[in-house]
Amino acid sequence: MTGILTSAQMRSTEAAAIACGKCSGADLMERAGQGAAQAIRDAFPVKHRHAVILCGPGNNGGDGFVVARHLAQAGWRVEVLSLPGAGQSGDAARMADLWDGPREDLARAAAEAGARPDVVIDALFGTGLGRPLDPLLADVQAAVRARAGEGACARVALDCPSGLSADTGEVVGGEDAPVLPADLTLSFHSPKPGHYLSRGPEICGALTVVPIGLPPEDVPPLEAPPTGPITRLVAPASPPRWLGARVAPGNGDHKYTRGHVLVLGGKVAQGGAARMAARAALRVGAGLVTLAVPPAALIENAARLDAVMLARCADAAALTELLEDARLSALCLGPGLPPDARTRDLVLAALGAGRPTVLDAGALSAFADAPDALFAALHPRVVLTPHEGEFARLFPDLAEARREGSKIDAVRVAADRAGAVVLLKGAATVIAGPDGASSLHAGVYARAAPWLGTAGAGDVLSGLIAGLIAGRGAQDVHGQVEVAAWLHVETARRFGPGLIAEDLPDTLPQVLRDHGL
Ligand SMILES: NC(=O)C1=CN([C@@H]2O[C@H](COP(=O)(O)OP(=O)(O)OC[C@H]3O[C@@H](n4cnc5c(N)ncnc54)[C@H](O)[C@@H]3O)[C@@H](O)[C@H]2O)[C@@H](O)CC1
Ligand SMILES: Nc1ncnc2c1ncn2[C@@H]1O[C@H](COP(=O)(O)OP(=O)(O)O)[C@@H](O)[C@H]1O
Ligand SMILES: [K+]
Structure with a gap:
């Protein structure tokens, strides 16, 4: 690269x-x-x-x-x-x-x-x-x-x-x-x-x-x-050689080796974001995806899901119980979750399980008043995916310093402070790890993808990341986050005008095929 x-x-x-x-x-x-x-x-x-x-x-x-x-x-x-x-x-x-x-x-x-x-x-x-x-x-x-x-x-x-x-x-x-x-x-x-x-x-x-x-x-x-x-x-001009190794299943793989993603879903009538994340995780290669929702939201989701499985999860205690199944190999929390105390408890229960985990949206904003409580629970296989507003809530001093310094420096310091991988969204998406490594996905010039500025595009990105770190990808979380950012933009470019977030998971197979998988 x-x-x-x-x-x-x-x-x-x-x-x-x-x-x-x-x-x-x-x-x-x-x-x-x-x-x-x-x-x-x-x-x-x-x-x-x-x-x-x-x-x-x-x-x-x-x-x-x-x-x-x-x-x-x-x-x-x-x-x-x-x-x-x-x-x-x-x-x-x-x-x-x-x-x-x-x-x-x-x-x-x-x-x-x-x-x-x-x-x-x-x-x-x-x-x-x-x-x-x-x-x-x-x-x-x-x-x-x-x-x-x-x-x-x-x-x-x-x-x-x-x-x-x-x-x-x-x-x-x-x-x-x-x-x-x-x-x-x-x-x-x-x-x-x-x-x-x-x-x-x-x-x-x-x-x-x-x-x-x-x-x-x-x-x-x-x-x-x-x-x-x-x-x-992270913007190879030609089909990236690494894509096959990062995404394609091997002949010996089965659904459990490809990983089982658990996505936490929102309340009744607030389930779309988590459903899109779940679909993206399945499309990008997780062997199984389960959506865990509050009991009242089970019927709504049952009517909307087929390949994605459904589980009941009332609270943090219920999540801890679900996580006794060691085959749940990656978690995704945030899309469609409100920034409240229940979400905070769910996040802390999820982090306690020590598995590769994506935190986005409400799972980040829930800690706006106490970012240190979040940082204390994070580990290197967690990925935070804030947009600029969420970043400012967790790292107000770094967001302020951005006026003088670069986005790359801000995200590097954030990853070091959090002890986790941080992906800060935007046309230029910056990724940094707690080990000091940083990368930039530039959705600009020949790779511009302005159609991605549409409600739910970020939820799909969370699902892509979760799907890519659920199986063997858990060994290189930062690298898989780069792949997710690349596929996200590539898929938006493949679909082009009129893109809405639902189109992203369903366009992904064409992108994978375009690149020889
Ligand atoms: N670093 C490298 O490997 C190479 C650098 N090269 C060239 O060298 C450039 C960097 O050269 P320099 O370090 O000399 O820097 P620059 O040529 O970019 O500018 C520095 C000069 O401008 C003055 N200056 C700075 N801001 C000013 C302002 N607002 N008003 C008036 N004067 C101002 C400084 O006092 C200094 O004399 C690169 O951008 C590139 O074009 C190339 O020759 C190839 C190799
Ligand atoms: N102009 C753009 N060029 C490239 N990517 C973009 C552009 N605008 C938005 N995006 C991407 O779209 C996604 C939007 O995510 P987010 O702000 O979380 O929205 P939502 O919460 O509605 O899903 C991010 O991945 C961001 O990087
Ligand atoms: K110049």
Whole structure:
């Protein structure tokens, strides 16, 4: 799986490669600029041959000078508009010296009209942006306007659109601070968290990763960096090789080896969410699924269920009794449960059994007043699946800190505090385990699945996870949660327009078949 590197991890990867003598900083900059120039030529057909490149004061600007040289060598007309100080030190200075074409001060260019380019390339700031763009933006915008007029020309950002934090996906300086949106962003070596999180996808436009000859992202640098573990990207472009091993039953399997999921259902007339979770667990591969509901809700559910079995469960004592059956191998609580004292007791009884367990919705909100009581009962084979609101109820301080930091960091701290796997939902879904491992499922760009924003989609996700951790999957809960997140989005994309939550479990078999199972 691909790794997603933060700015600090990217710097230490580069430093490690240089320190072991494999390459110099100038080599990396040359490869970055050359690769970006090629990607720009690939993205814009031959009629596009005029580029204006905005170069900043650091290495991002240095990349811009290399792109200028390679596009010019390919026959493009190229003008560089640079900030004062651009290319004045180190490798960037060497690359600026090698550029012998037109170059003008950006502030001066703002006052003069020029020929309209086909492409404006943003090489102002990349991973080194340290403060808001404010004082500069007026000049930059005026310079672009002076060239392009009000008409649109294509916008390409090198590494990261200037103004966007490569680590968080927020605009540096806050929501109203300036940023230069792009139509295409060319990230060097690996994607960065900010390309996927928060406003990143909207500001980056489209994303292409340009290799620069560093070792693969998932190979750690020679000296362990003081930058924490690398986040995995769960979004393989082609049918994932791991899917069969993770989902398909073996020939020797029978229903009990595939696992028996117990889903706790809600009161009369509040049973739909749990029924959808139960159906999803069965469809994704659990051998048996039982829905346990309050006595008054038995008749309603009996009328609605066939392959899913039904059990009576009045309270926590009844649940403990049910759990004496050791074949119940995974539990799912939350969909359709109210956030009340009964639910709290059910959750604590379920956790006491020590089995792989998914807690969602009401099972999380029931602990809004006492998250520590929940955390004290959790164990590493529990998966919490909050949406942003539920996350804020359990981790109010982390939700507050999210304004500054990244979603990935917040979920990592949450998983460590909870001692369980935490999946925080959204177009970018972040998963972290108590062991420090983290992954990101990016339902954006080519894998966008906005149809998933429909009532009950989260209930289905809970069921998918429960179904996947009920059998052999219990040995790698974090990995199975990644598979569930991937299948959830893949299934929504397969169904497409008009999706409602009930469609997800019933579309799943087509997705599995599409991918060779
Ligand atoms: N780390 C790596 O492995 C590689 C990095 N490369 C490039 O290097 C970039 C990072 O370079 P740098 O660390 O020099 O950082 P940047 O070039 O992104 O920006 C840092 C420079 O901008 C100034 N600055 C920051 N915010 C400012 C603001 N709001 N207003 C005015 N000035 C501001 C800083 O003082 C510094 O001079 C990457 O994004 C990438 O484009 C590539 O050359 C390839 C290899
Ligand atoms: N725009 C989107 N792109 C991708 N996934 C989305 C989007 N909107 C919602 N989702 C997914 O849909 C699910 C909604 O879950 P949730 O908020 O718990 O709703 P509910 O409680 O109605 O089931 C989550 O898995 C979330 O990640
Ligand atoms: K940039």
